[in-house]
Amino acid sequence: MRCGFKAPLRFLCVLVGITATTQAQLSILDKEVDKSTGSEVEVVSVFDKLPPTGFAPLRVTVRNRSGQDLAWRFESLSTASRYRGEHTASGRFAMDVPAGSSRTGTFLAPVATNYGNIGYSGDASLQVTAINRSMGTHSSSEYAERPESFPSLAMSKPLAAATLTKLEDQLETKMSASSRHGSGQRVFASRFDPQQLPEDWLGYSGLDFLLMRPADWEVLNPGQRRAILQWVRLGGGLHLYKVGKAELKDLGIPDVQGTKVDRSQGELAMFEWSGKDLPSAEVVNRYWGKPHRLMLVRESYSGKGFHLHTALGERSFAAWQVLVFLAIFGVLVGPINLFVLAPPGKRHKLFFTTPILSIGASVAMIGLILLQDGTGGEGRRMITVELRPEEALAYVSQEQVSRTGVLTSTGFTLKQPALIQALALPDSQWTKLTYSSDSQSTDLQLDGLEVAGLLFQSRTEQAQLLQTPVSTRARVELKLGSGPGDPPTIVSALGFAAETLYYIDPAGEVWKAPGVVGSGSEVTLDKSTSKAWSEWHRGLLDIGGPKTSSHLKSGSRSNRGQFYALAKAAPDFIQPTLPSIRWKDDQVVVFGPVKQL
Numbered sequence: 001m002r003c004g005f006k007a008p009l010r011f012l013c014v015l016v017g018i019t020a021t022t023q024a025q026l027s028i029l030d031k032e033v034d035k036s037t038g039s040e041v042e043v044v045s046v047f048d049k050l051p052p053t054g055f056a057p058l059r060v061t062v063r064n065r066s067g068q069d070l071a072w073r074f075e076s077l078s079t080a081s082r083y084r085g086e087h088t089a090s091g092r093f094a095m096d097v098p099a100g101s102s103r104t105g106t107f108l109a110p111v112a113t114n115y116g117n118i119g120y121s122g123d124a125s126l127q128v129t130a131i132n133r134s135m136g137t138h139s140s141s142e143y144a145e146r147p148e149s150f151p152s153l154a155m156s157k158p159l160a161a162a163t164l165t166k167l168e169d170q171l172e173t174k175m176s177a178s179s180r181h182g183s184g185q186r187v188f189a190s191r192f193d194p195q196q197l198p199e200d201w202l203g204y205s206g207l208d209f210l211l212m213r214p215a216d217w218e219v220l221n222p223g224q225r226r227a228i229l230q231w232v233r234l235g236g237g238l239h240l241y242k243v244g245k246a247e248l249k250d251l252g253i254p255d256v257q258g259t260k261v262d263r264s265q266g267e268l269a270m271f272e273w274s275g276k277d278l279p280s281a282e283v284v285n286r287y288w289g290k291p292h293r294l295m296l297v298r299e300s301y302s303g304k305g306f307h308l309h310t311a312l313g314e315r316s317f318a319a320w321q322v323l324v325f326l327a328i329f330g331v332l333v334g335p336i337n338l339f340v341l342a343p344p345g346k347r348h349k350l351f352f353t354t355p356i357l358s359i360g361a362s363v364a365m366i367g368l369i370l371l372q373d374g375t376g377g378e379g380r381r382m383i384t385v386e387l388r389p390e391e392a393l394a395y396v397s398q399e400q401v402s403r404t405g406v407l408t409s410t411g412f413t414l415k416q417p418a419l420i421q422a423l424a425l426p427d428s429q430w431t432k433l434t435y436s437s438d439s440q441s442t443d444l445q446l447d448g449l450e451v452a453g454l455l456f457q458s459r460t461e462q463a464q465l466l467q468t469p470v471s472t473r474a475r476v477e478l479k480l481g482s483g484p485g486d487p488p489t490i491v492s493a494l495g496f497a498a499e500t501l502y503y504i505d506p507a508g509e510v511w512k513a514p515g516v517v518g519s520g521s522e523v524t525l526d527k528s529t530s531k532a533w534s535e536w537h538r539g540l541l542d543i544g545g546p547k548t549s550s551h552l553k554s555g556s557r558s559n560r561g562q563f564y565a566l567a568k569a570a571p572d573f574i575q576p577t578l579p580s581i582r583w584k585d586d587q588v589v590v591f592g593p594v595k596q597l
Helices: 164-176 214-218 222-233 280-287 293-300 309-310 320-342 347-373 529-545 545-555
Strands: 040-045 055-063 070-082 085-095 102-110 124-130 135-143 153-156 191-192 209-212 236-243 260-263 266-275 377-388 391-402 421-424 443-447 450-453 461-473 475-479 489-493 499-506 510-512 523-524 562-567 581-583 585-592
Touching: 055 070, 070 461, 085 102, 164 280, 209 214, 209 421, 214 236, 214 293, 222 236, 222 266, 222 391, 293 421, 293 545, 309 377, 309 391, 309 461, 309 529, 320 347, 377 545, 391 545, 391 581, 475 499, 499 529, 510 529, 523 581, 529 545, 529 585, 545 585
Parallel strands: 085 443, 153 191, 153 209, 209 236, 236 266, 377 581, 377 585
Antiparallel strands: 040 055, 055 102, 070 085, 070 124, 124 135, 260 266, 377 391, 391 461, 421 461, 443 450, 475 489, 489 523, 499 510, 499 562, 562 585
């Protein structure tokens, strides 16, 4: 597929999702040279198909031989076509290249999610615009199908070389026999060069599973490995296919044994293969029917039973007030205006009375809306925080839902880079984003940490999911009693007060703090029961939606040696969004292994 221009920036054809032929375009598609200066610009598409959610990583390289500093700005626009409209997401990336130097950066382009009913799924496109003072502005757009009814997979190029076509054929056959299918029926997986993988977990956020060989893992640098393992903690699946006996311990990841292990919300697994051909039916069945992120954001919250949404309570949209207002306005601007204010013989007064009545009605309407709905909004949040002291990180999953009145601004600033996605809610008078063909189009605009678009709208109910790893030294430390029967003592270094705190010791015994545990305090725990712990834990699961509940469940699979705490506030971990929303009754659940003193 060729670009529609001949400028020195034809390299912009290298976009995620371009598959003009059956051969993956993973490395440099084109190298453009400025003949007057000798400067070069290159772009590498990390994955050869556009993911359905999250971010698409693009690698940009500039070699500046011009003798002067160059400033490049790249802008992306992702669209997901749907019935009656399209969803959009845009981002910006800047690169300053000093004279005589070369620089490479990863542009994480936000991807538009298709929230429409799967029966109306359409194509996706990604447009990139490059702006440079000396070379001007150039754009290119490309289109590609994406997986929408199957998990989003990516395979290393060596693993995919001999087997991807058979896997696509098998997937197409299986989907043809299924009653549930949509666009991207042949999209089994995108391909990638392991050495080009990003060093930021957000670069994998559009994927559900990453497939590679142990040899591919070995060539990764520490930053790439760290990013992948963070992505796994937040729900990704790393699957390695090895010739011969498969053991995860060979990967060099601490505390990993066997061939499959749950790791926080995600999983690590290793499978044997011949080295020549993957068994297509077996492999397709391995991922068939697996929950995936696209399903999460557009289906999992769109039914009834999302507690945070229910906690907002019912509220009438008061459409009758608007109808009454319009009826009164119709009487005023019609009969009264014609026969009283500007009667026959004085019709020229209509040029004055009609605008005055219209302006007055507009002011009155604004006053009515402000009186009825107010400004800003009200919301509920649940934040699940998994502390991993050995990594000096906390993995945060934050669900939030809000109902707004009149908003004077819909933009906000993130505290740190995070994945933020709108969630489809049940259909109602207040809801604009639903999982249906009639859903309103979405728009997400990211410029660094600045967020704008349609995540928040006036007089609307909306929900979002945010996920991010947070650097922290927060922890809970444990002091064992001097005797075998003495209760343990914990020292809190959480940085906030825990209203309730449980600890499950290595023997499975349950202990509970007698009261509030302040940060820096030392508390001797009381003996509790498994029943009390289970009831408390189930109550937290009922509060959260699908993502925070699954995050919390992941910690209870092997909860021995772990603590669980509930707090009303945790400033270091809560991710702020729109300032005008009044968040009420925050629920912050923190869990993780204790550190023994």
